Structure formats: C-alpha cells, structure tokens
Amino acid sequence: MELTGAEIIMECLLREGVEVMFGYPGGAILPTYDAMTRYPQIHHVLVRHEQGASHMADGYARATGRVGVAIATSGPGATNLVTGLATAMMDSSPIVAITGQVARGAIGSDAFQETDVTGVTLPVTKHNYLVSDVEELAYVIQEAFYIARTGRPGPVLVDVPKDVQNEKIEFVYPENGIRLPGYRPAEQAAEDQVAAAIEMIKHAQRPIILAGHGIMMGRATNELRELSEKAGIPVALTLLGKGAMPENHPMVLGMMGMHGAAACNYAIQESDLLIALGMRFDDRVTGNLKTYAPGAHKIHIDIDPSEINKNVKVDLGISGDVRTVLAQLLPRVEVQQHPDWIARIRDWQEDADERDILHHNTGEHLLGAQVINDLWRFTNGEAITVTDVGQHQMLEAQYYPHQRPATMITSGGLGTMGFGLPAAIGAKFGRPNEEVWAIVGDGGFQMTMAEMATAAQENVDVNIAILNNGFLGMVRQWQEFFYEERYHATPMFNPDFCKLSEAFGIPAMRVTHRNQIEESVAFARSVKGPALVEYAIEKEDIVYPMVPAGADLHNMIRRPKPGEVIQK
Amino acid sequence: MTDQVLTPVQTEEHQKHTLVALVENKPGVLNRIASLFRRRNFNIDSLTVGRTHRPHVSRMTIVVDSTQANPNLIAANLLKLVNVIEVRVISTQPHVSRDLALIKVRTDSPESRNHVTELCDRYPARIVDIGPEVAIVEIASQEDIVENLIEELRPIGIVEMVRTGVVAMGRGIRIQDSEYEPPTKAKPTTNGYQRFSV
Numbered sequence: 001m002e003l004t005g006a007e008i009i010m011e012c013l014l015r016e017g018v019e020v021m022f023g024y025p026g027g028a029i030l031p032t033y034d035a036m037t038r039y040p041q042i043h044h045v046l047v048r049h050e051q052g053a054s055h056m057a058d059g060y061a062r063a064t065g066r067v068g069v070a071i072a073t074s075g076p077g078a079t080n081l082v083t084g085l086a087t088a089m090m091d092s093s094p095i096v097a098i099t100g101q102v103a104r105g106a107i108g109s110d111a112f113q114e115t116d117v118t119g120v121t122l123p124v125t126k127h128n129y130l131v132s133d134v135e136e137l138a139y140v141i142q143e144a145f146y147i148a149r150t151g152r153p154g155p156v157l158v159d160v161p162k163d164v165q166n167e168k169i170e171f172v173y174p175e176n177g178i179r180l181p182g183y184r185p186a187e188q189a190a191e192d193q194v195a196a197a198i199e200m201i202k203h204a205q206r207p208i209i210l211a212g213h214g215i216m217m218g219r220a221t222n223e224l225r226e227l228s229e230k231a232g233i234p235v236a237l238t239l240l241g242k243g244a245m246p247e248n249h250p251m252v253l254g255m256m257g258m259h260g261a262a263a264c265n266y267a268i269q270e271s272d273l274l275i276a277l278g279m280r281f282d283d284r285v286t287g288n289l290k291t292y293a294p295g296a297h298k299i300h301i302d303i304d305p306s307e308i309n310k311n312v313k314v315d316l317g318i319s320g321d322v323r324t325v326l327a328q329l330l331p332r333v334e335v336q337q338h339p340d341w342i343a344r345i346r347d348w349q350e351d352a353d354e355r356d357i358l359h360h361n362t363g364e365h366l367l368g369a370q371v372i373n374d375l376w377r378f379t380n381g382e383a384i385t386v387t388d389v390g391q392h393q394m395l396e397a398q399y400y401p402h403q404r405p406a407t408m409i410t411s412g413g414l415g416t417m418g419f420g421l422p423a424a425i426g427a428k429f430g431r432p433n434e435e436v437w438a439i440v441g442d443g444g445f446q447m448t449m450a451e452m453a454t455a456a457q458e459n460v461d462v463n464i465a466i467l468n469n470g471f472l473g474m475v476r477q478w479q480e481f482f483y484e485e486r487y488h489a490t491p492m493f494n495p496d497f498c499k500l501s502e503a504f505g506i507p508a509m510r511v512t513h514r515n516q517i518e519e520s521v522a523f524a525r526s527v528k529g530p531a532l533v534e535y536a537i538e539k540e541d542i543v544y545p546m547v548p549a550g551a552d553l554h555n556m557i558r559r560p561k562p563g564e565v566i567q568k
Numbered sequence: 569m570t571d572q573v574l575t576p577v578q579t580e581e582h583q584k585h586t587l588v589a590l591v592e593n594k595p596g597v598l599n600r601i602a603s604l605f606r607r608r609n610f611n612i613d614s615l616t617v618g619r620t621h622r623p624h625v626s627r628m629t630i631v632v633d634s635t636q637a638n639p640n641l642i643a644a645n646l647l648k649l650v651n652v653i654e655v656r657v658i659s660t661q662p663h664v665s666r667d668l669a670l671i672k673v674r675t676d677s678p679e680s681r682n683h684v685t686e687l688c689d690r691y692p693a694r695i696v697d698i699g700p701e702v703a704i705v706e707i708a709s710q711e712d713i714v715e716n717l718i719e720e721l722r723p724i725g726i727v728e729m730v731r732t733g734v735v736a737m738g739r740g741i742r743i744q745d746s747e748y749e750p751p752t753k754a755k756p757t758t759n760g761y762q763r764f765s766v
Contacts (some may be wrong), residue, residue, distance in 0.1 A: 126650075130596075182590075182651060182653035184647070306641060306645045308644070
C-alpha cells in the first residue's frame with residue numbers, strides 16, 4: 001500500500017490505539033492535518049493554544065494510563081508545547097507530541113517558522129526524534145509510544161519535516177519495530193535485596209511507607225495496601241500519590257511535605273524505617289535534607305535507578321518496577337502490628353483536628369477549605385478532580401480525600417499554573433463517564449482560560465470551580481510570612497468570570513456563601529457540557545500547616561488552636 | 569623511564585573515576601550526553617568519543633572527580649538516555665588508561681633541545697617534529713604522567729598544546745562490547761519492513 005508520510009503517521013497512531021489527539025494546525029504540519037480527514041476514527045480536538053494541547057494530552061494520559069497525543073506545527077507551535085512537555089517530564093506522564101518541521105532542505109537556514117525543536121525540547125523530554133527519512137517514520141512512532149509508556153513514563157517528541165510528511169513510500173507496518181539496544185524499562189529486585197528489605201521491615205518499631213505516583217503508574221495499589229495491612233505500616237502519600245491507597249483507610253495518614261498533614265510529617269521525622277515506593281524525595285516533600293528522618297533506616301524502591309541516592313542517601317535502594325518488587329517482598333513479609341507507634345500518630349492527628357479550620361467558627365467568611373470540603377461532600381468524594389497550582393491545589397490535597405487511583409490530577413513537580421483547565425478537558429476525554437471537576441484559582445485559570453472555547457466547541461462536560469480570592473494566593477502567603485506583608489504583584493484585577501463564561505456560551509454561577517455550595521454543585525451537574533462556578537472566597541487566607549522552604553520537616557507553621565494567638 | 573615517574577600519585581581528596589559508555593553511533597548522541605552533564609550539574613574532567621570495531625557503536629570515556637560528582641549516579645543517568653547502550657565505572661577494577669598530548673615547545677637553544685631530548689628519554693614520549701625554533705613532543709600515557717611531563721616542559725617554554733582526553737579499557741577478560749546493529753532498511757519491493765528484535 002503506497003502511503004505518504006502523513007498517512008503513515010495516522011496509520012501508526014491508529015495501531016497504537018489512539019482515539020483522540022489535541023492539536024493546532026499550521027504550515028509545516030498541514031499534510032498530516034489533511035491526512036486526518038481520511039482517518040475519522042481519530043478525533044482531533046482543536047485547542048486555542050498549543051500549551052493547552054500538551055496539558056490536555058497529559059490530563060488524558062494521567063486519567064487513563066494510556067499515552068496522550070498532542071500535535072502542533074513547527075516554530076511557535078512547537079515551542080508553545082514546551083511547558084506541557086516539561087510538566088509531563090517532571091510528573092512522569094506518558095505523552096507523545098508530534099510536530100511539523102520545515103522541509104529537510106530548509107533546516108538550518110532560519111526558514112519561516114523554523115526552530116531547532118529537538119534541541120529546545122531535549123532537556124524536557126524523555127527522548128525525542130527528528131525524522132530525516134520517511135522509511136524511519138513507522139519505527140520512530142512505534143518507539144515513541146513504547147518509550148513514553150514503559151519504564152518511568154514520560155513525554156516523547158517526534159519532529160517530522162514537511163517533505164517527509166509528503167513523501168510517498170510503499171508501506172507495511174513493522175509489527176515489531178522497536179530498535180532500542182540501550183533501553184531497559186525495568187528490573188526486579190535481587191535476592192539479597194529482598195532479604196535485606198524483609199529484615200529491615202521485621203525489626204522496625206516505627207515504620208512508615210511513603211507512597212508516590214509510581215504506585216499508580218506501576219498499578220501496584222493492591223500490593224501497597226497488602227504491605228501496609230500485613231506489616232501494620234502507616235502510609236503517607238505524596239501529592240501525586242493521592243489515590244494510591246483509599247484515603248479513608250485507617251492506615252493512610254494523608255499527604256506529606258510542605259503543606260502535608262502535620263501527623264504525617266511528625267511520623268516521618270520520628271520513624272525508624274522509611275519505605276519509599278515510587279516517589280523521588282522532592283524538596284517539597286523532605287524539607288531540610290540534613291535533618292530529614294534522622295533516625296530512620298531508608299528503603300527506596302523506584303523504577304528509575306538514577307533516583308536512588310539522588311536527594312536522600314538510603315540504606316537499601318532497589319531499582320525496579322514497584323509492583324514486581326512488592327510482589328517479591330509480600331509473601332515473605334511477616335504479619336506485624338505497631339500499636340504504640342499508631343497510638344502516637346493518633347495523638348498528632350487529634351491535635352491537628354483541633355486546629356482544623358473546619359472546626360473553627362469562621363462567621364460569614366467563605367473559605368477555600370470549606371469550598372473544597374463541600375465539593376467533596378456533594379460529589380460523594382467520587383469526582384475526578386484536576387487542579388491548577390497554588391493554595392487551592394494544597395487545599396484540594398488536604399480536604400478532598402480520594403478513594404480511587406488516578407482521580408486526582410495535578411501538576412506536582414513543575415507546579416505549572418494554567419494546567420488545570422486544559423488537563424481537565426483531556427481527562428474528561430479519557431474518562432467520559434466520570435464526573436470531572438477542574439478546581440482552579442483565579443490566577444492560574446487566566447493563564448489558559450482560552451481553552452474555555454475548546455471546552456465549548458467540543459461541548460466537554462467539565463465543571464470548572466474557580467476559587468477566586470483576587471490574589472495570587474500562595475505567593476501572597478509567602479509575602480505575608482517571609483516578606484513582611486509587602487503584597488507586590490499579587491493583587492489581581494479580575495474579569496467578571498461569570499459574564500466571561502457566558503460569553504463563551506458556558507453557563508455560570510457565583511457563590512458567595514457556604515450555604516450555596518450544594519446548589520452550585522447541583523447546578524454544574526445539571527449542565528450538559530461545560531459549566532463554571534465562581535466561589536468568591538476569603539481574600540487573605542492561609543494554607544496551614546506550612547514547612548517554610550528549606551526548613552526542617554517537623555518545624556511547621558501550624559494553624560493556632562481556637563483561642564491561641566497567631567505566631568508568625 | 570624510572571619507576572618514580574610511572575607511579576600514579578592519587579590522594580583521597582582527588583580520586584578520579586573513569587566511566588566507559590557504549591552508545592549508538594547516531595547524530596545528536598554526543599549532544600544528549602553533554603546536555604545531561606550540563607543540566608544535572610555534573611562536573612567532568614574529560615570526555616572522549618570515538619568509533620569502535622562495530623560500525624553502529626561508539627565508545628565514550630568519561631573521567632570525573634569524585635569530589636565533584638558521584639560516578640554511580642552519573643552512570644545511572646547516562647543509562648537513562650535511550651541511545652546509551654551500556655555504562656560501566658571501570659576505575660574500581662584494573663584498567664589501562666591513556667591520554668595523548670601534542671606539546672609544542674621552544675627549542676631555540678642547545679640547552680632547551682638537550683633538555684627536551686632528555687625528558688623524552690625519561691618519559692614515554694617522543695619528538696615527532698623538530699626545527700630550529702620549536703619541537704612537537706608526543707606522549708601517550710596515563711593522565712598523571714602526561715601532566716608530570718607537561719610540568720617539566722613548562723619552564724622550557726610551551727607555546728602550544730593539545731590533549732585528546734583520557735581513553736580507557738578494563739584489563740583482562742572483562743569485555744565491554746555491544747553487537748548492536750540496526751535493522752537493514754526496508755526493501756519496498758520485498759516484504760516492506762524487515763523484522764528486528766533486540
């Protein structure tokens with residue numbers, strides 16, 4: 001069968017099981033856009049900015065575990081993808097980006113809309129390709145999907161010159177087209193490592209499991225739960241690890257780190273054994289490395305060998321697929337309980353409960369924590385929530401417990417403002433039967449709010465909750481704590497979000513009191529297609545607890561108990 | 569050559585480590601590796617690339633100062649690059665390493681000519697070009713011996729110098745080789761793409 005390069009791209013996407021792609025056309029990718037008309041099985045979503053395309057592909061990938069696909073033209077189209085690629089790289093999200101490039105003969109001549117895209121994206125992709133021969137194309141796309149989804153997943157970019165898209169060749173799909181001599185996706189634990197881990201777990205008095213994104217990417221949620229229950233070990237979650245184990249499980253302590261649960265952080269600091277599973281000791285998780293879990297032996301199981309001993313020196317590092325390694329460990333783990341340790345943690349939790357804002361009398365003020373907690377209540381805790389970055393994101397992590405894997409989608413490592421709305425659209429395409437809420441702040445929302453038009457054009461049934469405090473809230477919080485309340489460049493003039501939404505044809509509602517939240521959820525659910533709710537929340541609220549950047553993990557700024565004086 | 573010259577002097581603080589990587593012989597691979605070192609902030613002493621007896625496999629020798637970077641972490645990061653086939657830290661095992669230098673020195677007096685000739689007798693070095701003004705001294709030896717020679721030539725008057733950087737190989741039967749060959753290109757007139765399994 002004689003096909004053009006563009007048609008080969010579409011053939012290959014079809015065989016990878018791609019059902020939707022997010023993109024924006026332009027000169028250098030036009031042959032592929034034309035070929036799309038002959039492949040109606042793959043739905044193309046027209047975004048309003050290529051950053052939206054990469055975030056949508058990312059949201060789709062995180063919601064489904066499959067590879068998300070973004071497509072853009074050369075030059076500015078490709079450079080606009082970069083933020084989304086970097087986001088996916090930091091959070092190990094499998095996406096494949098296909099970009100058009102100027103014709104081979106023009107490469108290097110500063111042609112119109114030419115950029116060295118493989119050069120620009122080299123540090124923010126797991127791997128990238130410039131396809132210089134149409135015969136290579138099918139191999140490259142097959143490899144790109146394979147690299148994106150295997151091992152530690154990540155973004156892969158394929159740059160295809162326009163004349164390669166146009167060239168015709170006789171095409172037979174390479175059934176086994178992977179040619180990667182140096183690519184080892186995963187290993188398993190050696191016998192002596194398994195034995196050492198079992199010994200360490202057996203002798204631990206105050207063990208704690210740190211569960212990360214890898215648990216879900218490696219589909220090891222059952223194994224995690226079994227380890228925790230069998231060996232009686234409490235579980236702390238990273239931000240991206242939310243959903244690794246049901247958060248109503250008594251062994252789950254909640255999120256760790258800078259805005260994590262205080263009990264979680266105290267438990268880590270006082271533990272005598274850390275078992276880190278599919279997480280990478282980000283600085284937002286550890287605080288000051290010199291004082292991090294000083295009395296603990298540390299076991300680190302991660303699929304990426306370069307993460308072992310990178311930030312935290314460990315006693316036992318096992319590089320391997322977390323599910324495989326846990327399956328090796330589980331039969332030999334002894335049944336144990338640590339009642340004294342658990343009791344100590346419960347004390348910390350009770351203290352935290354007293355400080356919880358939900359148990360305070362806050363009068364007429366509508367607080368972000370209340371909004372998130374009510375969203376949780378009125379969605380039965382079952383929605384897929386996709387957040388942006390900032391205070392609302394941390395509040396989501398604290399006040400919206402998740403019971404199922406891959407129901408909380410957020411930009412963790414890169415902290416990409418503007419991620420929320422497009423990623424929510426992508427997530428909804430991946431899981432159309434689930435209720436999807438984009439929970440965003442007024443700042444981040446305005447970075448990518450053009451994707452409202454995408455949501456309206458595709459009639460995607462996402463519910464958008466804007467927590468509007470008229471500030472870049474998290475930055476304002478830092479200014480309050482560390483810059484003597486000089487609120488520079490954080491107060492925001494905002495548009496009327498409801499009128500704006502209606503201009504896109506998206507029904508909207510404004511909430512100013514807590515007793516309207518239930519109604520707002522019912523309203524958003526009743527709209528078939530996108531809906532927007534603006535919550536006008538307290539302007540100068542603070543997310544507690546907080547470990548100041550670089551401080552010891554146990555030295556948190558805590559919310560005072562009722563009657564206590566605020567200490568800054 | 570005296571024993572004294574050939575005994576490498578390595579103090580604990582300046583322990584050098586040598587890594588050898590086999591990589592796919594493709595455009596852009598060196599850029600990927602250089603980019604990795606830059607963005608991970610790994611300081612390296614030297615990096616050399618060359619071909620091997622396999623047409624599709626190149627070989628890199630990387631020397632790092634262990635006070636600047638952890639060689640095992642560098643190896644793990646190199647292995648993550650898709651085009652890197654294999655990496656070993658070979659300095660923990662017996663190995664041979666060579667650095668080649670061409671050093672142009674002033675030889676415009678009988679004393680300097682004699683001095684250079686004498687040094688070439690003491691070191692594994694030779695004069696490959698000589699004229700009334702300058703001579704080129706070639707040495708291929710361990711890095712520290714090359715450095716010793718350079719220090720001895722310096723007072724005579726070095727006017728130009730080039731070094732290749734270190735290349736190294738494990739001793740004995742520890743073979744580091746990859747038989748990798750990419751699949752032959754498709755022949756559209758036969759069966760399209762040929763199958764290939766790694």
